[in-house]
Amino acid sequence: MATYNIITLGCSKNTVDSEVVAAQLKKEGHTVFFDSTVKTDFVIVNTCSFIRDSKEQSIDEILLHVERKKQGDVKKVFVMGCLSERYHDELQEIIPEADGIYAFNELNTLVNTPQFELLNNSNRILSTPKHYAYMKISEGCDHECSFCAIPLIRGKQISKPVELLVEEAEKLADQGVKELMLIAQDLTYYGMDLYQKRDLERLMRKIGQVKGLEWIRLHYAYPLGFPYEILDVMNEYSTFCKYLDIPFQHISDPILKSMRRGGNSMQNYKLIETIRNKVPGIALRTTLISGYPGETKADHQQLVDFVREMRFERLGVFAYSPEENTPAFPLGDPIKEREKNKRIEEIMLLQEQISLEHNQSKVGSVMKVIIDTKEDGKYFGRTEFDSPDVDNAVIISAKKKVEIGTFQSVYIDKADNYDLFGTIV
Secondary structure, rough: EEEEEEEOOHHHHHHHHHHHHHHHHHOOOOOOOOOOOOOOEEEEEEEOOHHHHHHHHHHHHHHHHHHHHHHHOOEEEEEEEEEHHHHHHHHHHOOOOOOOEOOHHHHHHHHHOOOOOOOOOOOOOOOOOOOOEEEOOEEEOOOOOOOHHHHHHHOOOOOOOHHHHHHHHHHHHHHHOEEEEEEEOOOOHHHHHOOOOOOOOHHOOOOOOOOOOOEEEOOOOOOOOOOOHHHHHHHHHHOEEEEEEOOEOOOHHHHHHHOOOOHHEEEEEEEHHHHHHHOOOOOEEEEEEEEOOOOOOOEEEEEEEEHHOOOOOEEEEOOOOOOOOOOHHHHHOOHHHHHHHHHHHHHHHHHHHHHHHHOOOOOOOEEEEEEEEEEOOOOEEOOOOOOOOOOOEEEOOOOOOOOOOOOEEEEEEEEEEOEEEEEEE
């Protein structure tokens, strides 16, 4: 039996895919690692191709392990994920040294199982710390945003049945998972294909009753057609974090129209107001795109004003990246990278100040914190308002040993732009 190392690039949905593949390989008798420093027989690179930078990173990672293969450090290099789905033939041509480049419907060959599929498989080996995990509730996307290649790569939305998701959540809880992140390209469209209606509310109620889970958070809600009933569930079940990841992408009506986002700026403002009124204290995370073709200085200023007025608790900004075969691709990429970066910097400097003010408001309070890691004598954790890897941390001084993965009451005595500091009480 062989040893495998799975290198995962890109988003948390890729993380879940890698974990499902790892479980199947283990079932076949192989040993699997998620650690690039470990020497193994085979390497699987799970790639991303969402934007230009992610494609370049994926290619660089493949080439790195191809070079290791030439030097005898690894026997074979396999490639899976979004890049291999979207550029399958091109990758075979430019990197012939790769021993296998697998599209999603070809992964049964990699794991040697004829009936293997990614989505409806509840067996996983976690690559995350054992106290938290991601759970993908659907695959693909039915929206046709002009800038996004996900429907080209992953196809139309396919929801995973409620019963299988509850079973998966129970398995994860039995393994010691205390925090579960529900993920999809669009959570709020869940169930339209299976049940002919938005059914996230029912799924949330079922998973909210799974014993052992203490925190459940929602990632990637689409603004248009937002199902307000899920906010009632967040209030009714204490396990749901007061946290919602809802990418708005932009606020200028002409840009939103060109992006094919549906809706308009007034609807987005109203949506944010309603969410905050219905779930007081909720932390909203959003993502924006800067430098979209045709974005004028006035459009950019409107985006800046949106950030200033809405005071998002968490926010990220991407530079527009033209993607082949998307509706926006014929528009070109007229805004120079320097100008894009300048606009991004302006937004992020503003957000830095907003984040600092949010954090300063927490000083003097006691907050529930989950402990993630220990480094250099300090513990690093998160509040319910922070998701792993993308959000703020709580840096904790503790006189006694604290177990990783436990919840602690932490007195917040200091704040900076993106982190809180405190002591366990």
